[in-house]
Amino acid sequence: MNPSAADQIVTETFLDVRAKLLEIAATLDRVDRCLDESGDPLGSVAPASGRLGSVANDQQEKLREGIRILLSEGPDRAARLQHLFSRPYQADWRETMKV
Amino acid sequence: MDYIDPHIHMVSRTTDDYATLARMGCVAMSEPAFWAGYDRGSVDGFRDYFRQLTQTEPKRAAQFGIQHFTWLCINAKEAENVSLSRDVIAMIPEFLDAPNVLGIGEIGLNKNTKNEATIFLEHVDLAVQYNQSILIHTPHLEDKYQGTRMILDMLTGDSRLDRSRVLVDHVEEHTIQEVLDQGFWAGMTLYPVTKCTPERAVDMIERYGGERMLANSAGDWGPSKPTAVPDLIFEMRRRGHSESLIRKVVYDNPIEFFSKSTRFEFTPRDGVQTV
Numbered sequence: 419m420n421p422s423a424a425d426q427i428v429t430e431t432f433l434d435v436r437a438k439l440l441e442i443a444a445t446l447d448r449v450d451r452c453l454d455e456s457g458d459p460l461g462s463v464a465p466a467s468g469r470l471g472s473v474a475n476d477q478q479e480k481l482r483e484g485i486r487i488l489l490s491e492g493p494d495r496a497a498r499l500q501h502l503f504s505r506p507y508q509a510d511w512r513e514t515m516k517v
Numbered sequence: 518m519d520y521i522d523p524h525i526h527m528v529s530r531t532t533d534d535y536a537t538l539a540r541m542g543c544v545a546m547s548e549p550a551f552w553a554g555y556d557r558g559s560v561d562g563f564r565d566y567f568r569q570l571t572q573t574e575p576k577r578a579a580q581f582g583i584q585h586f587t588w589l590c591i592n593a594k595e596a597e598n599v600s601l602s603r604d605v606i607a608m609i610p611e612f613l614d615a616p617n618v619l620g621i622g623e624i625g626l627n628k629n630t631k632n633e634a635t636i637f638l639e640h641v642d643l644a645v646q647y648n649q650s651i652l653i654h655t656p657h658l659e660d661k662y663q664g665t666r667m668i669l670d671m672l673t674g675d676s677r678l679d680r681s682r683v684l685v686d687h688v689e690e691h692t693i694q695e696v697l698d699q700g701f702w703a704g705m706t707l708y709p710v711t712k713c714t715p716e717r718a719v720d721m722i723e724r725y726g727g728e729r730m731l732a733n734s735a736g737d738w739g740p741s742k743p744t745a746v747p748d749l750i751f752e753m754r755r756r757g758h759s760e761s762l763i764r765k766v767v768y769d770n771p772i773e774f775f776s777k778s779t780r781f782e783f784t785p786r787d788g789v790q791t792v
Contacts, residue, residue: 496717500691504662511667515631517638
């Protein structure tokens with residue numbers, strides 16, 4: 419662990435990461451705005467994911483879980499995000515497919 | 518810095534791209550056979566494609582001082598057509614003596630189906646039968662993890678295979694360790710959205726050290742950037758990595774892996790031939 423290198427990474431990437439966070443925030447706002455315009459009362463406290471179609475709802479839930487992973491500790495956030503967005507491994511695939 | 522792009526689909530790129538790559542330091546490339554954006558209707562469609570890969574592209578590349586190598590197969594997407602796949606596999610040996618053929622590839626899985634797995638195993642058998650190296654495509658997005666594990670199951674279940682002659686491509690953070698732990702080469706594809714950025718690829722190099730690791734652009738007819746490998750070089754330099762480590766990943770490692778192929782002959786700019 420090199421604290422000065424960590425400082426350098428945070429400083430150098432700050433604007434890039436800030437921009438990515440803003441893109442995420444703006445996208446979530448856009449979703450909420452669409453739901454408001456489609457008849458939901460402005461200021462509704464219901465989470466957007468509860469008012470989406472089933473496919474979009476599942477995707478939105480995955481994104482929310484992804485955001486929780488970003489806020490967690492540990493060196494393997496990228497790998498954990500990848501697993502979140504992956505179908506699980508089925509070890510018995512050869513028997514199931516008869517290959 | 519001279520570099521080698523071990524996975525790029527130049528049939529989809531313009532001659533201007535060859536010129537740009539040469540100016541950025543590309544001295545060699547390998548082009549695996551892949552899906553053309555549509556399903557071909559007959560074995561003769563593949564025969565013409567293999568002529569393009571073994572005759573036309575080496576000439577286009579040579580105009581710019583780039584050495585062009587290739588890999589032959591029917592890709593995983595079209596492998597759903599088992600009958601056509603078997604016709605193509607039976608035809609591939611016609612081209613295995615062409616001077617730029619490094620082996621069988623990019624074979625693999627797309628949607629992880631029974632037919633894809635069946636044809637994958639038949640390609641592996643062809644490679645063993647003809648003493649060929651193998652280049653492997655792993656699936657996209659949510660199918661990648663299961664598909665990569667299925668591929669590793671099939672490869673490790675075949676005791677005839679020399680793992681040092683197999684490259685498992687398109688690895689990401691959740692698949693690279695198992696590929697390396699099993700003794701295979703791991704390829705990182707630098708793609709704008711669906712695979713891996715240069716920054717994340719450098720993260721993986723920092724975590725795993727660069728041994729048996731390759732980086733490629735997979736430039737093709739979709740959203741892709743044929744100059745992505747120079748982007749990786751720039752990012753490694755920006756982070757202060759040594760020139761020797763950069764060169765290992767983008768030049769020495771491709772040569773070491775390609776040298777496992779019986780037909781690989783490479784002449785670097787300094788003129789000392791690698792066979």
